[in-house]
Amino acid sequence: MPPHIRPISEELQIKAKDYLNEVPERIEADLEALKTWIDQQPHLNPRTDDQFLIAFLRGCKYSLERTKAKLDRFYTLRTKYPELFNITNVDDPKLRRLIMCNINRPIVYLPKLFNGVRLGIFRLGVVPADQYNIYEVMQVGQVMQEITLIEDDYAIINGVIVIMDMSGATASHLFQMTPGLAKKMTAFSEEALPMRPKAQHFINTITGFETVFNMFKPMMSKKQQGRLFVHSKIDSLLEQVPLEYLPKEYGGQNGSLEESIAEWSTKFDAYREYFKENAKYGTDEKLRPGKPIDFDTIFGTEGSFRKLNVD
Template sequence: MSTIAVRPLNKHLKTIALEELNEEPDKIQENLEALKDWLKKSLHIKARTNDQFLITFLRGCKYSLDRSKKKIDMYYTLRTHIPELIKDRDPLDRKTSEIIKFGVGLPLPVTESPGSPRLMLIRPGAFDANKFTIQEVMRVNTMVNDILMIEDDNMVVSGQIGIIDLANVTFAHLVQIQPAFVKKLAMMWQESTPIRQKGFHFINIPRGFEQVFNLLKSFMNDKLKSRLFIHSNLDSMYKVIPRGLMPTEYNGDVGSICSLIESWEKKIHSYRQYFLDESNLYGVDEKKRIGQPKNPSSLFGMEGTFRKLQLD
């Protein structure tokens, strides 16, 4: 067996991995080899097989090989059958480049402690809903999450906390959030992404959001529903999210939103070949799947069965 190529964890994350994720350092290599052997035999899956990528699934599934295999299969299955979120993710594409500059989804650079979850600031109102679609914006957000899965040990081991700032969200934004698309997003996050979501904190709630909020909850499992928090003001959120971890615009200490966007724009561009490869080299071939092949209808149901969300 070759030496494993996995980034060492800091002592805080190492303790969490041991106590919460069932990580046993002397068995990591054995588990990685088991996944690679399974992937060789799973002819319908064309997957990345580097150690750092695969260990994300082991950690996200608390080292259950069976769950890890199912999640990897679903990861590539959904990425194949939801092309509007995964295909055509070239950072040099004009529209994609414009959306990156909005900074709709920004990982915040400082965690509360060396072993704390990663904070993600999500600002849906940052893009013009009359010029861009929620699918186009979420496609860029999947690019950010792909990078975090590779680079961010805090997110992989300790999870992620979302801060959803709904300032400047308009009726045009809300009507784009329709049941068929929400189901796809929920499946991607809950069934295929090996990241533990530790909470969603909503601020600056606009009029008319209640119907959208209820729609989002309808596709969430009970655990995720219990981790949704609506705050009437920033002071309420700061009781659980330290103010200092927020950008300057929120009276925090981690720099301006503009500086965070510039940093992530450079990082996303540095991953250009990765995203091109994701579109062209990886996914599933349903013709080679043993058993019943999957398709959008079997995965998501017929889109026509979802009633369009009508906002007052």
């Protein structure tokens, strides 16, 4: 039975072959091998539709062993920390207010690609720190990441660049980013999520940012550390991401934040049932064969935090 995945453009297929080791004629067999392994895991109950699973294969450059590990950790972390990683109700009142707060939505992806790479903007400062905590803000990001995982072939194959604009952020925003949360977010991003982070740019940084930045950075792999860029002025950002690829609110030509937010609000509605179904999937550690994943050690609650590895 042929795999049920979206066809991709010839240009994107070349990228998938050259950089991700994708062989179109072998996709069906690769998916079947992964599903066979899933069937043999009594503790693991993941989504198994082809479009979902191919994102993990592509994110792991078709290494079956790495794909197994990433898929397992994806659901293990979601089961262990559902309040952060496994959102099942996009109609939750607080989440909905963040989703629907129009121009003040903190996270948005932009329509126009930059060299085939998806661009995202994260504006923490637009969220009132006395009304929302950082967990609630991150939940919006988790919903957007999962939708992107399902439907954005460019983000999966070519990657994502995130611009973190600190304008309007305060010490109250920064104090909410605890070492424990930082470790969870870093572990999920590097060890569980099959996205391709190409770069993260920080602009308009505020007093206290360096402390938080220096807390995050050592937790990342050396490769990911090399993809972090701090810009004292937007001019240095524009040397890497030309102005035309930024939204019009920044003087660019990549749509407007308001338009992008409206489009994503529609997506949240369209995926309402999908996220409800997330409650069915996860892991049962009592049924896990062999030694359990020791995430407490990874997070540093016992002993020192170990550096994460990402390809």
